[in-house]
Amino acid sequence: xxxxxxxxxxxxxxxxxxxxxxxxxxxxxxxxxxxxxxxxxxxxxxxxxxxxxxxxxxxxxxxxxxxxxxxxxxxxxxxxxxxxxxxxxxxxxxxxxxxxxxxxxxxxxxxxxxxxxxxxxxxxxxxxxxxxxxxxxxxxxxxxxxxxxxxxxxxxxxxxxxxxxxxxxxxxxxxxxxxxxxxxxxxxxxxxxxxxxxxxxxxxxxxxxxxxxxxxxxxxxxxxxxxxxxxxxxxxxxxxxxxxxxxxxxxxxxxxxxxxxxxxxxxxxxxxxxxxxxxxxxxxxxxxxxxxxxxxxxxxxxxxxxxxxxxxxxxxxxxxxxxxxxxxxxxxxxxxxxxxxxxxxxxxxxxxxxxxxxxxxxxxxxxxxxxxxxxxxxxxxxxxxxxxxxxxxxxxxxxxxxxxxxxxxxxxxxxxxxxxxxxxxxxxxxxxxxxxxxxxxxxxx
Ligand code: PMP
Numbered sequence: 001x002x003x004x005x006x007x008x009x010x011x012x013x014x015x016x017x018x019x020x021x022x023x024x025x026x027x028x029x030x031x032x033x034x035x036x037x038x039x040x041x042x043x044x045x046x047x048x049x050x051x052x053x054x055x056x057x058x059x060x061x062x063x064x065x066x067x068x069x070x071x072x073x074x075x076x077x078x079x080x081x082x083x084x085x086x087x088x089x090x091x092x093x094x095x096x097x098x099x100x101x102x103x104x105x106x107x108x109x110x111x112x113x114x115x116x117x118x119x120x121x122x123x124x125x126x127x128x129x130x131x132x133x134x135x136x137x138x139x140x141x142x143x144x145x146x147x148x149x150x151x152x153x154x155x156x157x158x159x160x161x162x163x164x165x166x167x168x169x170x171x172x173x174x175x176x177x178x179x180x181x182x183x184x185x186x187x188x189x190x191x192x193x194x195x196x197x198x199x200x201x202x203x204x205x206x207x208x209x210x211x212x213x214x215x216x217x218x219x220x221x222x223x224x225x226x227x228x229x230x231x232x233x234x235x236x237x238x239x240x241x242x243x244x245x246x247x248x249x250x251x252x253x254x255x256x257x258x259x260x261x262x263x264x265x266x267x268x269x270x271x272x273x274x275x276x277x278x279x280x281x282x283x284x285x286x287x288x289x290x291x292x293x294x295x296x297x298x299x300x301x302x303x304x305x306x307x308x309x310x311x312x313x314x315x316x317x318x319x320x321x322x323x324x325x326x327x328x329x330x331x332x333x334x335x336x337x338x339x340x341x342x343x344x345x346x347x348x349x350x351x352x353x354x355x356x357x358x359x360x361x362x363x364x365x366x367x368x369x370x371x372x373x374x375x376x377x378x379x380x381x382x383x384x385x386x387x388x389x390x391x392x393x394x395x396x397x398x399x400x401x402x403x404x405x406x407x408x409x410x411x412x413x414x415x416x417x418x419x420x421x422x423x424x425x426x427x428x429x430x431x432x433x434x435x436x437x438x439x440x441x442x443x444x445x
Pocket of ligand 1: 152177
């Protein structure tokens with residue numbers, strides 16, 4: 001507060017300044033005690049040969065959103081804050097008990113060399129098991145076309161690494177997953193956006209294909225993050241036909257399709273792929289637990305061979321012990337049981353959040369009830385900024401992600417994403433209550 005007064009800046013700016021100093025190692029903040037200048041910056045402790053790291057670092061394309069988010073979260077100090085932001089499963093339902101039992105019961109069967117290196121593709125029994133699971137969903141592939149990844153984020157990065165050169169065009173559906181936009185932009189891609197429509201905008205896609213000859217389209221056809229949208233079955237077929245004609249590679253990111261609450265969603269793009277252009281990505285982060293860091297990719301062997309090379313540079317292979325355990329987990333039938341359980345839990349939470357939004361906001365917000373996934377995407381019907389709403393919401397003790405985070409370029413600031421998977425019904429209702437209070441406060445400003 002004193003710093004803010006001294007320099008006549010807002011309190012948030014002063015806190016931000018402190019956070020930056022802390023991040024760069026100049027100061028350390030000890031809760032309840034105070035803020036201290038780091039030892040090595042106290043006169044006399046500092047070497048004349050201090051490494052000039054900032055001068056050595058390569059230029060870095062920081063997305064405006066990542067800095068915006070860290071600024072907004074700075075004032076996020078309330079201890080009992082309800083976070084409706086991050087898209088994660090509820091840790092209370094992580095199948096930790098089953099995993100530890102499997103580990104203890106089977107550890108003695110392991111040979112020490114099982115803790116050594118394995119092929120870059122991943123643990124063979126798990127790749128075979130994934131191949132069998134995918135066959136049930138209409139994806140026919142050989143285990144050699146499957147690579148186990150350290151999370152599907154790695155798949156996004158590796159795909160972009162082997163395909164994108166600076167200046168290449170990449171098509172995305174907007175709004176979409178921030179982590180993908182950041183990867184494409186960090187590698188110098190020029191991003192073309194397909195706007196969200198009732199129908200998948202095939203005519204805009206065709207125009208982009210003819211005009212810009214993009215190499216890659218990134219899409220989440222089932223329960224899109226952030227808005228829960230689905231590309232309909234008929235549109236999927238047309239999309240594949242069009243992409244085949246233009247030899248467009250499609251990166252199909254599919255973390256949510258098995259977390260459905262109504263009908264089973266349409267078949268994946270990969271299952272319809274008759275020209276070898278679809279790169280299929282999935283993960284166990286949403287269905288099981290993100291800390292497993294296990295996902296996988298299925299694609300044409302020519303692409304997989306390059307991905308393998310690139311993955312070797314990054315981590316040689318993904319963690320074998322996680323892969324071995326996950327294989328046991330699936331083999332013993334736990335995945336199916338777990339999915340049935342979480343579908344029931346998250347469906348309830350979705351309904352409670354939708355009811356609470358209807359009750360508290362009436363016509364002040366518009367949203368669709370998603371048929372799967374973790375998110376409700378809201379649009380403010382009045383001229384209020386979602387970023388300003390977040391600032392108020394943090395004060396009333398609830399957080400969400402402003403819509404801008406899901407766009408390649410800043411757009412209209414009236415949308416935001418709420419995640420309903422992380423908390424129980426009571427907490428969700430309280431979160432929406434706090435959100436409503438925040439909106440009322442903002443309107444009075
Ligand atoms: N894609 C989408 C659409 C996601 O929502 C996420 C997680 N937020 C990921 C990829 C990355 O997941 P992970 O690396 O944990 O598998």
